[in-house]
Amino acid sequence: MMDLGFAGQRILGHEFGYTIAFMLTGDYEVRIESPMRLRVRGADHDIEPGADGGEALLDALTGGEVTVASADSEGALRIDLSDGSRVLALADPRFEAWTVAGPGGFKVVSGPGGELAVWGAR
Numbered sequence: 001m002m003d004l005g006f007a008g009q010r011i012l013g014h015e016f017g018y019t020i021a022f023m024l025t026g027d028y029e030v031r032i033e034s035p036m037r038l039r040v041r042g043a044d045h046d047i048e049p050g051a052d053g054g055e056a057l058l059d060a061l062t063g064g065e066v067t068v069a070s071a072d073s074e075g076a077l078r079i080d081l082s083d084g085s086r087v088l089a090l091a092d093p094r095f096e097a098w099t100v101a102g103p104g105g106f107k108v109v110s111g112p113g114g115e116l117a118v119w120g121a122r
Contacts, residue, residue: 002116004069004077004100004108011064011081016055020047022079022087024066027103030079032089034097039086061085069100075114 006028015021022030035048040060047054061081068080075091077098089098091114100108106120 001073002071002108002118004071005102005106006069006100007066009066009069011061011066013062014055014058016049016058018050020049020054020058022061029101030077030087030098031101032077032087032098034089034092034095036087036089038088039084042084061087071100071108071110071116075110075116077110 006024006026009024009026009028012023012025014023020032020036024030033049035046038045038047038057040057045057047057064081064083064085066079067082068078070078072078075097077087077089079087091097091110092112094112096112097110104120109117111117
């Protein structure tokens with residue numbers, strides 16, 4: 001399990017299009033380019049970037065405090081919030097699934113097949 005370093009930060013907002021982006025305090029950004037699972041108010045929802053119906057669910061995350069920000073050895077991204085919400089993005093076998101960017105040039109990318117590429121001093 002890799003700690004992505006932004007636990008304790010808050011989600012400031014999001015963009016929803018062909019990618020889903022979360023802007024966080026501490027100069028972090030998370031960009032998800034593949035289908036993801038979102039847990040909000042105790043219910044799980046599958047969301048696909050660019051598909052109808054997902055954007056309204058993301059509004060519930062704004063202002064939430066991140067308690068877990070991690071990537072596993074298979075390239076999955078997990079973000080837990082203090083209210084019990086969760087974002088889970090699995091690796092994609094053919095494409096980059098997600099990217100986390102942070103201060104000082106820090107970047108983690110889940111590449112095709114889930115291999116993690118890491119830049120910056122962490």
